[in-house]
């Protein structure tokens with residue numbers, strides 16, 4: 376199966392590596408697919424990731440990844456998720472399962488992070504409302520990426 380991952384940080388890279396090990400084809404999405412040497416936060420560069428995972432993985436823009444993926448994972452920065460998925464494209468996500476592993480947390484005001492969820496609306500609900508023809512599945516967001 377072709378799995379698109381929208382998000383190139385430690386979570387996207389870790390999930391992508393495991394999915395390749397399990398025999399899936401992975402298209403890892405990033406905003407600028409030409410910046411393969413840029414270090415991605417706690418993760419390494421996408422060139423390092425590609426060298427680790429082998430031929431069953433490629434790096435593409437958010438749009439290209441969502442277009443090519445049969446199933447899509449959202450692993451973007453919490454606050455940027457809606458914008459990143461809009462860039463991925465409503466039409467590219469239409470009818471597809473979107474596994475949303477992002478957390479609605481704001482780390483920019485110090486620790487502990489502030490929850491961005493309103494009393495009645497979570498990030499997953501906001502994504503489902505913005506992409507009504509996509510099947511949003513909220514899961515794995517409380518799993519530590521090291522565990």
Ligand SMILES: NC(=O)c1ccc[n+]([C@@H]2O[C@H](COP(=O)([O-])OP(=O)(O)OC[C@H]3O[C@@H](n4cnc5c(N)ncnc54)[C@H](OP(=O)(O)O)[C@@H]3O)[C@@H](O)[C@H]2O)c1
Pocket residue numbers: 381382383384385386387404405406407415416450451452453455458459476477478479480515516517518519520521
């Ligand atoms: N750490 C964990 O153990 C864990 C476990 C489960 C879930 N999570 C959640 O998984 C998600 C991903 O975490 P992460 O640490 O791997 O990555 P991250 O640093 O939270 O996000 C990286 C991704 O967000 C994109 N991005 C950043 N700013 C953006 C903007 N303004 N517009 C569009 N896209 C933007 C980056 O684009 P580029 O590719 O262009 O750099 C990159 O693809 C988060 O929501 C996190 O809360 C974390």
